[in-house]
Amino acid sequence: MTGPWAEALPWVIALPLVGAALTPAVAVRRPRAAGFWAWGVLLVTAVLAAGLVSELLARGPFSYELGGWPAAYGIELRFDHFSAWVLPLALLFVVIVPFSWRYLDHVMPDERRPPFYALLLLNAGGMIGFCVTGDLFNLFVFTEVVSLSSYALVAVGGRGLAAFAALKYLFIGAVSSLLMLFATAQLFVLTGSLNMAEVSLRLAEVGGGTAVMVAFAAYAVSFMVKAAMFPVHVWLPDAHAIAPSPVSAVLSGMVVKVGIVGMLRVYQIYYGAEVLELGAFNLALVWLGAVSIVMGAFFAIFQDDIKLMLAYSTISNIGYIVLGLGLASPYAVIGASVHVFNHALIKATLFLAAGSIIHQTGFRTLSDLRGVARAMPQTSAAMAIGAVSIVGLPPTAGFVCKWYIALGAFEANQAPFGFALVFGALFIFIYYIRMLNAFYFQKPVHAAVAQASETPWSMRGPVVLLASLCLILGVLGGIPLTFVEPAVLDLLPLWGP
Amino acid sequence: MSDLFDIVMLALLIATAITVARARDLLAAVVIFSMYSLTMTLVWQHRGAPDVAMTEAAVGAGVTTVLFLITIARTTRREKP
């Protein structure tokens, strides 16, 4: 039984994609209109997403068969607890897009705005599709939509270096997509289906074996690359640092999560099928997560460029999430899942704030940006809140996740990882202290910094809003939990409440 | 006979791929790559996938090669040793 909102399921994907296609047409006379158009589209998408989530909360997961074919053969869209991620995703886009209106002034000529917003919409549509599809091949397709638009978005703002970074991203991303395609094909060959639920069921019949293992490994590696975990993170820092800040926020906050969400999705298949011993994989995840935390922090310490710093901290934070998933205890997975969202929020805050600062002052290194807090108090405050939050200090959003993941570590009798998590976070704070010191407590070295003005409201508003959310979700940390907890219990049915 | 055809084709594929990797002249590499694609088309045709083969012939061997050629024209023809 489905409610009225269930019918909106295909639209929530179609809308941004169609919107993207229409952007050049809409903005043909006034390129700046593209921004408002994109925002409008995303707003409607967000409303639809909200409706879907309300449907989910009211009646539980539901499906939609495209073209009316039954799930096993046709293309199925499925809205379950993980798909609820589309709501914050859309909302974050809704916040980020207004920021880009004025931000892009310095970044690109007006005539390049329509393609930019088209790419952004494409990206959003891809991610939404990724979240709601119930079909492995569509998973691949949407991944590719997201990836391709991301490659382009990285390059869209700058010229040489941006293109180089984007190319680096592209090469690695393409290989990972290829692996994903390979794994999908492998699974299809083994089971004769692409529907996730169906695959899971048939895998149980097929039983284990090298082929299943290979497919699983290909998926895992593919998603690890997308999530930029430590050994395969090399593409991330440059791409995220060089992209225009709104893009950085999208990439760092959301696009890397494609890897995480994908991993969860695939994990679900294998977990349900129980054909693989996932313990070893979990252990690997835990270790990779811990190493990611430490290495991310370690690299970040040596950065002077604030956006590079933020980019490296993404690696650490992905480490948290992966660690939490690998611990595989309810609290840890809850924490990790909440962090998927919270990290997006925090990273968006940080990148937008950093973007504002760079936009207003023209400098991007800590040593140049000394004393910027006096000139830009609100933005700097947002940056500070974000910094505190990303480290996971109370009372910010980051703390809630850290708390749950650490709790999960002890729950899973993996106390050393609890320690690693907590002290890794402190390690991270070391470089954020440098940032705060530079912003707040050192004398400006450039007149441009000292005389910088606050950003216009269209930029400041989103930053302040996001920063306040970081605080509010720290205090009212339970809100995301209401979505996440059933999802987690859904994912790991063996765990009691 | 069929097996022999397969073996020859596969050998040709590998040979062209290696040649692509070894060619210093980018133009040559691209041209050989288009040969590689066409060989692949033949293989797929033989594997009962004519639809895929046709697409590959048009897109893989055709469009891609053209794109590469344009790029070479706008950048450089030689790979530095």
Place this chain on the structure above:
Amino acid sequence: MTPDVALVGGPVAVSSWWPGVAVALPLVGVAAVSAGCLTDRWRVVALVVPAVAALAVALVLVGDVLAGRLPELFVLRMTPTLWMVLRVDAPGALYGATVAALGLLALVYSFGYVHRGPRWSRYFGFLMASLACTLGVAYAGNLLTFLIFYEAFSVLTYALVVHEQTPAAIRAGAKYIAYILVGGSLVLAGILLTYFLAGDLTFVAGGFLAADASHGQLLTAFWCFVAGFGVKAALVPLHGWVPDAHPAAPAPFSAVLSGVMVAAGAFGIMRVAFDVFGVTLVGALGVAPWLTAIAAVTVLVGALLALGQEDLKRRLAYSTISQMGYLTLAVSLLGAGVTAGALVHLVHHAFLKGTLFFCAGLWIHAGGVRRVGELRGMGARMPLTAAAFTLAALGMIGVPPLSGFVSKWWLGVGMLEVDAGIALAVLLAGALLAAGYLLPVVYAMYFAPSGTVAVRAGREAPATLLAPTLAAAALTIVFGLGSHYAGFPLQLAQVATAAWFGGG
């Protein structure tokens, strides 16, 4: 020996404001000198009047005690287990009156002795404050109150020791404060243990500690007390501050310090022995012989060291060590008679030593004479001073009929009473040595040729200095001759020992 006065029934505690008034009165003087609005003349008045009034109140309290009452004033309760109470019993009244009297003399003397200057107010403020606190020590009704006043006057006294602010004075002050703080801490430790063992702190004649408490803890407490008060009482290994502090301080304060403040230590030991532990318990603990030994050593070592001192005030300081040893010695013997003698000696010694220090101060005042050798021929030039000194010296040695004789007599009799031959020998040796260190001074004044040393002092001091000196000297005679009259120290001492030793 039987007490002359036998009380019918025990003393009755009555609520009274007088103990509080006595302690508060000198503080009026403190307020007076601190306030900037008074002229000098009024300041003097504001100092003298409260001091006189305090003495009067102290005497009234003596009367009260003799009438069989225990005036009591509850001061304040800090926490349910800590409170302050003033209660005047016989030893307290005795000691309090002594403090008030000697304090008044010293105050008057100080007017002439202490130079007008920026430090004038400070000197008088601290003097009055420490007198107030010493009175508080006398009238303290429980250990905590005792400790509070004891510590307070000890710390306040520091300002008086360093009054001259010469390097020597400051060194002496540092030494003094270090000794006193260590002592005070030990006392505090003792009080803590006492409270822990008994759950109470209020003085009870005959003691309130239960004999069945842990022997080790009782012993610890006792030795904490002895060591703590022993610092003030200048028991020998702990006497180091005395010979430095006395010469450094102004003479009138030396007099008070030596006369009543050092005695506060001995008084404390008495309180502990008789009002906290009780005679029986001290006897049972077996600490008395050890205490005797320490006291004996103190008496002898103090006296012997006094012999060698060329500085007159230093010599007198060592004399104080020796004389105060008697008190501890008496306590350790646990006899009623000898304790009465000790109490009497406390009073008598105060005035004797007061006189001696006053005289020493007069010479310093007159011409900076500090050394014994410089006193040659002084008898001729400052006859009154010399006479007073001589009188007090003789009293100190114990020549009848002066006050010193009376106290030593009772001490001696008490010692015989408890068969403490060795103590008697110590007593006599102490007296002999006292003659040894005091008579040469007298000899120098009257009989030694004055040729070799340039003597700068030539004339008698003004009346403000001389009068207290002579008054104190006169008191030695009065106490000596009138010792057996009612109201004189002996009677009070006997009332006290009657309470401590169970009515004799």
Place this chain on the structure above:
Amino acid sequence: MEVVDVRPILAPFVSFLCAGLVFGFGRSIFWRRFFTFLAAFIKVALVLSMLPGTLQGVVYVYQFVEFTPGIGIGFRADAYGMFFALVSSTLWVFTTIYAIGYMRGDRDRVRFFGFFALCVSTTVGVAFAENLLTFFLFYETLTLCTYPLVVHAETPEALRAGRIYLTYTLIGGGFALVGAVMTLNAAGTLTLAQPGILGLESGVATLAVIFLCLIIGFGVKAAIMPLHGWLPIAMVAPTPVSALLHAVAVVKVGAFGVTRVIYNVFGVELLQQLGFATPLALLAGFTIVAASTIALTQDHLKRRLAYSTISQLSYIVLGAALLTPLAATAAVLHIANQAFAKITMFFVVGAITRTTGKKYVSEIDGIAARMPWSMAAFTIASLSFVGVPLTAGFITKWYLALGALQADAWWFVLVLIASSLLNAGYFFPILHRAYFRPAKEPWPPLEPGRRFEMPKTLLIPIVICAAYVLLLGVTAEVPGMPFSVAQVAVEGFFAPPGIGP
């Protein structure tokens, strides 16, 4: 008896709001002061309004949010929390007055007062934290809020101090977090309940790790040696901050945390069975003596006070670790006693620096003539630290020593005595110099038209705090004075389960 009441959350919220308003409207001096004072007084009023109930054993609770069952943010004003809140909110008023005088003409006062208010907000939050999570939340926030205050001067030295401060406290916070998480895992709840939430069934090894983590976590702020390194260095902060740091907020929060761990997480009985408290007590004893000894050698006034603080804080830890009611009384009381005395001292030192520019013990010869009121206040405070009767410090020492005897640990009495003497050893020379040494050069004269030695905003808090030190010592027993609250708190710690107030 528990009563649901909104006041426990209002109290921290008031100063939080105040911080917001100061940040928003603080450029105007009037509004800055207005908001700060308004919040300070409202807060005191709020806390005081709960006092009568607390004395009758009422515990005010307010559950704010609950994430999942057993994990949430809640507030609970029990007697001990009330005690701490009372101290901190009262002292906030004084420190604010002082800070207004002290920071006059200084830079960035908006930031200063804003974070100042935040600090107090979090301190009261810690006091009223219902569970370990809430406690930790505020505990860490406090760390962050004090950072801008520590580096206020923005000199390289200050920045370095700030870095060290953060490194220490955050690492401590990490341990505390791990401890809290492990507690939750072991006990299933985090509520700071009487008498403790952990049980032997968790296993001794786990309990040991939890204890270690929590004690290290909170011990960093409580500056138990060897975790004290940040405190003397953090002395570069402006004096009101030092006062707030060393008397009220930061260090006390640490000590408060340690006591909470001992009494409300583990509980007396469990710790007695486990015997973990003894090493802690020994460490505290060591800290008391060692820090005092180091203080003897410090010439810098504030550093001397800092080491003194380290020593004094361990009194609280020691009192808690002795696990006897009397010692607990001392521990609780000392939170107030040390706070008032130390804040007086810092105020005075700050006033000296502001008035004369002197920072070293060796420079203040004869200053009592120039600043009689301040030095009188300083004297009272130092007497209190030495433990002279009739001052606040004596009450602490008295109960602590009795508690030590009660716990059959007489050697701590020796520690206390040694500490008293050492305290005298490092405070009396200051007094001696101030009173009895002639001034090396003439002191700067009074500003024309001024009757007292310094602006009244500086003087009034000093005098009041000093007076309160005396008052605490003299009339500790009066109902409503800290002692009565402390007694209720201690009764709670030692009451058998179910019978507590």
Place this chain on the structure above:
Amino acid sequence: MLLFGLDLDYVAVVMLFCVGLYMLVAKSNLLKKLLGLNVMETAVFAFIVTAGMVEGGDPPIMVAGTSAPFASPIPHAMVLTGIVVAVSVTAVALALIVQIHAHFGTIEIDELKELP
């Protein structure tokens, strides 16, 4: 078709994949890297086509009279999509390479890394 117990098709696919990977990783020239990527892609497509092949089956093109068995249509659809995606990726990459060359004057990684 088996040779020495190995399916020759798969052997070839793996070899092609490795050649492509080698080019992607080891070559300094961006264009050569891209060519390598393309080789890898075709290798994977070849794998999918091979795996979806049914021995003796007809192409999955529905004309009248076709009957089972025929090759599974879904892998072919996947490959078709994959080819399109691959071309898009290649196009994007080539555009980026052109940009890089315009900006830095070189498309060699070694030289790009030495640029400031």
